Amino acid sequence: MSKSGRFRFDGGAATYVGTALLGVLITVCTLGICYPFALVLKERWRAKHSYIDGFPIVFTGSAVGLFGNWIKWLLLSFITLGIYLLWVGPRIAEWKWEHTDFDRSRTPLPLTDVRPAIPVQQVGGLPMPGSAPAPYAQH
Numbered sequence: 001m002s003k004s005g006r007f008r009f010d011g012g013a014a015t016y017v018g019t020a021l022l023g024v025l026i027t028v029c030t031l032g033i034c035y036p037f038a039l040v041l042k043e044r045w046r047a048k049h050s051y052i053d054g055f056p057i058v059f060t061g062s063a064v065g066l067f068g069n070w071i072k073w074l075l076l077s078f079i080t081l082g083i084y085l086l087w088v089g090p091r092i093a094e095w096k097w098e099h100t101d102f103d104r105s106r107t108p109l110p111l112t113d114v115r116p117a118i119p120v121q122q123v124g125g126l127p128m129p130g131s132a133p134a135p136y137a138q139h
Contacts, residue, residue, distance in 0.1 A: 008109065011049035019045045032074065036066040043096055047103075054108040061099030069095075 023038030040063045047059035073091070076084040 006053050008051040008054075009049055010051075011045065015045065033071070034063075036063040036070045039063070039066070039092070039096075043100075047100060051109055052102070054110060056103040056106045056108070057100060058103035059096075059100055061095065065099075066095060 019041055023041050026038045027035045040061055043059040043061065047057040050057040073088045077088065
């Protein structure tokens with residue numbers, strides 16, 4: 001399987017293990033109530049070591065911002081004997097993506113394997129799916 005060159009991750013084992021252990025400790029010692037703090041810790045570590053097209057990623061979410069929803073989801077999970085957990089996973093994934101962005105304060109890395117853009121194919125003036133965006137019209 002070849003690498004795309006568009007995505008890069010440079011995290012190491014030592015910082016990963018330290019971050020994971022701290023997250024587990026936070027979660028276990030608070031019986032899951034402070035899980036948002038562990039989640040934010042892990043996501044900030046992941047984003048700090050991730051790049052897309054050479055641009056660094058940053059996680060902007062805060063544990064305080066997730067805490068209210070987490071308590072609500074935890075209570076609903078207890079009330080429904082765990083059934084509500086089927087909805088919690090996708091909601092957490094959505095929250096994580098909503099709080100992930102490009103870090104514009106850091107310089108992008110040079111790209112290693114960039115493929116040329118696909119020429120624009122249009123039907124009735126609209127770009128076809130999978131084609132590159134049309135250039136801007138000059139006025």
